[in-house]
Amino acid sequence: TLLRMRETQSQQKSRSANMAFTLYALIQTAILFTNAIAVLHEERFLSKIGWGADQGIGGFGDEPGIKAQLLNLIRSVRTVMRVPLIIVNSVCIVLLLLFG
Secondary structure, rough: HHHHHHHHHHHHHHHHHHHOOHHHHHHHHHHHHHHHOOOOHHHHHHHHOOOOOOOOOOOOOOOHHHHHHHHHHHHHHHHHHHHHHHHHHHHHHHHHHHOO
């Protein structure tokens, strides 16, 4: 029975190690989310759901609404994060190939 207890303990440790919430998993989630924002095409996808370039523009002095702020965030991510995302994605691919 002692041998069986050790086997079950080692199985529990391996199972908990596979489901661990790591910093790498958090970073990978952020990268995937940023990639998802970066690939949203304004004319093909966003304009079909009413989020095109001409949508959400307020008048002078008006506070921008949530829709306008989200559109600005999407445009900013596509503009600013293009080159860094290529580099970060390449590093992640190399790390996954090397270390699994």
